[in-house]
Amino acid sequence: MVSRVIPVAPFDLVVFGATGDLAQRKILPALFRRFCAGQIPHGTRIIGAARSAFSLDDYRQNLAQSLKKNLGTTAIEDEKLVQFLQLVSYISLDGNGAAGWRALSAALSDGQEQSGSELRVQVYYFSVGPSLFGPLAERLHSHGLTNAATRIVVEKPFGHDLASARDLNRTLAGHFDEGQIYRIDHYLGKETVQNLMAVRFGNMLFEPLWNSQYVDHIQITVAETVGVLGREDYYERSGAMRDMMQNHLMQLLCLIAMEPPAKFDPDAVRDEKLKVIRALDPVEPYHIVRGQYAPASGAVGRDLNYRETVGNQRSSTESYIALKAHISNWRWAGTPFYLRTGKRLKARSSVINVMFKDAPHSIFGEEAGRHANHLKIRLQPNEGITLSVTIKEPGPGGMRLMDVPLDMSFAEALGPKGSEAADAYERLIMDVVRGNQTLFMRGDEVEAAWGWTDPIIAGLQARGDVPKPYESGSVGPGDADLLLRRDQREWRGINP
Ligand code: BG6
Numbered sequence: 001m002v003s004r005v006i007p008v009a010p011f012d013l014v015v016f017g018a019t020g021d022l023a024q025r026k027i028l029p030a031l032f033r034r035f036c037a038g039q040i041p042h043g044t045r046i047i048g049a050a051r052s053a054f055s056l057d058d059y060r061q062n063l064a065q066s067l068k069k070n071l072g073t074t075a076i077e078d079e080k081l082v083q084f085l086q087l088v089s090y091i092s093l094d095g096n097g098a099a100g101w102r103a104l105s106a107a108l109s110d111g112q113e114q115s116g117s118e119l120r121v122q123v124y125y126f127s128v129g130p131s132l133f134g135p136l137a138e139r140l141h142s143h144g145l146t147n148a149a150t151r152i153v154v155e156k157p158f159g160h161d162l163a164s165a166r167d168l169n170r171t172l173a174g175h176f177d178e179g180q181i182y183r184i185d186h187y188l189g190k191e192t193v194q195n196l197m198a199v200r201f202g203n204m205l206f207e208p209l210w211n212s213q214y215v216d217h218i219q220i221t222v223a224e225t226v227g228v229l230g231r232e233d234y235y236e237r238s239g240a241m242r243d244m245m246q247n248h249l250m251q252l253l254c255l256i257a258m259e260p261p262a263k264f265d266p267d268a269v270r271d272e273k274l275k276v277i278r279a280l281d282p283v284e285p286y287h288i289v290r291g292q293y294a295p296a297s298g299a300v301g302r303d304l305n306y307r308e309t310v311g312n313q314r315s316s317t318e319s320y321i322a323l324k325a326h327i328s329n330w331r332w333a334g335t336p337f338y339l340r341t342g343k344r345l346k347a348r349s350s351v352i353n354v355m356f357k358d359a360p361h362s363i364f365g366e367e368a369g370r371h372a373n374h375l376k377i378r379l380q381p382n383e384g385i386t387l388s389v390t391i392k393e394p395g396p397g398g399m400r401l402m403d404v405p406l407d408m409s410f411a412e413a414l415g416p417k418g419s420e421a422a423d424a425y426e427r428l429i430m431d432v433v434r435g436n437q438t439l440f441m442r443g444d445e446v447e448a449a450w451g452w453t454d455p456i457i458a459g460l461q462a463r464g465d466v467p468k469p470y471e472s473g474s475v476g477p478g479d480a481d482l483l484l485r486r487d488q489r490e491w492r493g494i495n496p
Contacts (some may be wrong), residue, residue: 006431008254010043011120012108016136017127018048022155024066026186027127031069034086036077037422039430042087044366047107049093049100092329095132101143108145119149126154130168137175137494146175151432153182156247157238157263158441161457162450169443178443182432187248188439189424189431192383193408196255196352197264199377199385206375207260209356212335216372217487219338219353220252222379223345223494227293227303227472228319231312239317240290246453250277251441252379253337254354257327266437272447277448281326285459290467291320291477293344304344304472318467319343322480323456324487338484338491344472347496350379355489368401381496384409 023483028048034040048059048283067247068076069087091107093100107274124140126133133154140146159165172181187193194423197307200206209215222244228235235243254273261268292315295304303309306319327337356373371390378384393400431439468477475494484490 005037005039007039008430009121010041010045010384011123012045012047013123013125013258013431013433014047014049014104014134015125015127016049016093017125018090019050019052019420020127023048023125023127025070026423026425027429028063029067029123030069030423030429032081032084033423034426034430035087036080040087042083044087046088047104047108048088048090048106051092051094053092054090056090060085060088063088072409077408081119085220095128095139101139102449105143105145114415119147120183121149121433121435122147123429124150125429126152130154130157130159130164133168134171137172141175144166150176151180151182151435152176153184153429153432155184157242158183158247158446159450160242162447164381164455169447172444179437181443182428182437183443184428185247185251185429185441186424187251188441189426189428191422191427192377192379193252193255195285195383195410196252196270196377198237200256201260202452210354211331212333214356215335216355216357217336217338217425217489218256218355218490219351220249220256220340221492221494222249222252222341222350223303223347223475224343225345225348227304227309227344228492229303229309235319236310236312236317239412240319240321240341240343241453241457245321245323245339246449247441249339251451252352253339254323256354257337257414259331264438266440267442269438270442274346274445274448275329276327276443277445277452279327279329279332280452281328282321282452282461283325283456285463285465287324287483288456288460288465289322289479289483290318290460290465291322291382291470291480292317292467292468293294293319293342293472296471296473299472306344316466320470321475322476324483336487339491340476340480340491342470342476346473346475346494348381349494349496351492352377352379353492364399368399371401371403374403376492382409383411384413389450399461402489416486477479 017023031040031046038291048063061292064081067081089107091100091103093104126136128136137152154172159168178395187250200210231464257276258272259275292306293304294306307315309314310317320340322338322340324335325339354375356375358370358372362368362370373390374388376386384407386407388403388405390401391404393402428439468479470477481491
């Protein structure tokens, strides 16, 4: 199936931090791919801004190389690349000082009016550390570079705790309306994450059963094989709780647990997500397991040992966390949500397992075996859905039951072989240009998520909790199994 491409009107996009890792790996490749798809028209201006001094030619040459590196040479048609580079310019600019701002004003000064009186969309992408958000916002204003069609994009981490997130929100609110602020959680841009909403609210089948009367428990797993090499400082200050749980897993939890919004509209969706976060109970330390990866005995290799990688033999930062959460509302009271995420695990696999309750009575007798339905939503890789259904074991010999999967792979069902789904950043950037905030976090949502996270971290610190070592390439620390076993349950496997 070919995805629909609806071109947008020419716009301006300034990437602050244009020479940084995120801009090179994600933002500029995403823009290039949208350009190749025909969505970004000629007349659009993409301006890279960073401190380094580059001539326009040098910047374009560097960008061409980095696009080739990040997209794979096969993805690039030379002609398209040349056309794309014509849209791109570069300004050397100091986000904290005066240098470069006049040049930026000059670059943006003409062509503010699109057609008639409509303003040209102007996106400022803050691909920089949060300490620069305030200075950039201030300078954009003082140089008269904002208007009603201005939007800013900010990356995670949006704060380190509730107090810092509030500060950031206050700073940005001093210069922009909430409707102009796009806080990115790239998980929300993933095709299958959006499919969670389509599956739940586009089908009659699941929603009547989607509550504590029929659902025994839900497992959300985001397992990664990568370690923290290259991001040691940031990660050592954050850990899995702040890096993944507070944002990506929290968003998945919201989409799985929220009430149907009245419409698929930014505030309707975000209001419902916010209600989920606010209904989350505090998590007791004994419902949390933290881990740190360590090498399997005899294993040698780069980044198999967390403490060695971050250069801190006494580090108590977790590279793995599992916890049991409860949502105190009518729909979910009594249904636990088990969440886990970790680095250097056995496989890269993000999966949500909705485990339904047993049928209330087995008419086939105990010897037929007890089976419960189970809906598995694979977010990445091998995106798709599997529903396990109970049937009769084939053959003579009486009625014995077994589970068979009703399996749907999105790739097989939807794509001609080889077609690539748009990357999360492609979708999110184009949503900014179109002015659609549905897949972005609102300020109150981020604060509520920190409001849930802060006491958990404080509780663990007060207890002097030390992460349990787990072998790189395993499924995580053994204690995480106990978390479920205590409730007579088991984690589903972590499989690619
Ligand atoms: C980022 C985290 O937000 O998400 C990383 O900072 C993590 O630590 C990454 O590796 C995972 O994203 P994805 O898209 O690879 O699942």
